[in-house]
Amino acid sequence: MGRPKSSGKSFVEWCNENGQRGARLLLECREKDPSKLTKASHDKALWKCAEEKCRHKWRAQVSDRTKSVKPRGCPKCANRMPHSKTNNFLTWCDANGERGKRLLEEFCDTEKKPEELTKSSDYKALWKCLHKRCKHEWSATVASRTRSVRPAGCPGCDRLRKKDAPDA
Ligand SMILES: [Zn+2]
Ligand SMILES: [Zn+2]
Structure with a gap:
């Protein structure tokens, strides 16, 4: 882990402002101290999938997970492509x-x-x-x-x- 950029919104702050999505990211973040991360950090943080059946651990840039266009989710869940009412x-x-x-x-x-x-x-x-x-x-x-x-x-x-x- 590099040191967090001095500028930019903190990851925790971003999570608190982004409702369910933010809460989930905060839950999935497995870094010892998430408050040290910034929202747009390119540092690869450790995540653990919140899906009960998955619980996959992986590393991904904080910015990849918080960006508004095509944010990255759990790669294991993505591979499994869960069906939904609109996608089957x-x-x-x-x-x-x-x-x-x-x-x-x-x-x-x-x-x-x-x-x-x-x-x-x-x-x-x-x-x-x-x-x-x-x-x-x-x-x-x-x-x-x-x-x-x-x-x-x-x-x-x-x-x-x-x-x-x-x-x-
Ligand atoms: Zn998963
Ligand atoms: Zn035939």
């Missing part, structure tokens, strides 16, 4: 027209509901092809099906296509 596979399907509708129809997982997953989830869900000739069931990650570049389709249909293709 179901809302993604709703927002993606025909393609989303189709994915939702193909989704036939019994362990998880579409609203329990995110668009970029690594969870291997079960899918069932809608094509009458195919009806193939397979598992694939949600992320592999929703990505914008070369999303994964039905492997059964791929096989049928190859069979149908005239011999070269």
Whole structure:
């Protein structure tokens, strides 16, 4: 830890002025003496996630956590991308027209509901092809099906296509 800049608002003061968000940052800050930090400090402070299921400890610049545009949260929680009412596979399907509708129809997982997953989830869900000739069931990650570049389709249909293709 370098010495705090003499100028700039103190981190503790900033926390006290920023309601729930400030209270949480103050709770997560694991430096021995948070009052020595400034709000805009580039020093890497120690943090511990306040999420009960997480409790991850990591180092991040104070300024990265207090900035108003895209502040950094717990990296572990960010990786897990918790689903929410406005951010889940179901809302993604709703927002993606025909393609989303189709994915939702193909989704036939019994362990998880579409609203329990995110668009970029690594969870291997079960899918069932809608094509009458195919009806193939397979598992694939949600992320592999929703990505914008070369999303994964039905492997059964791929096989049928190859069979149908005239011999070269
Ligand atoms: Zn966390
Ligand atoms: Zn198929």
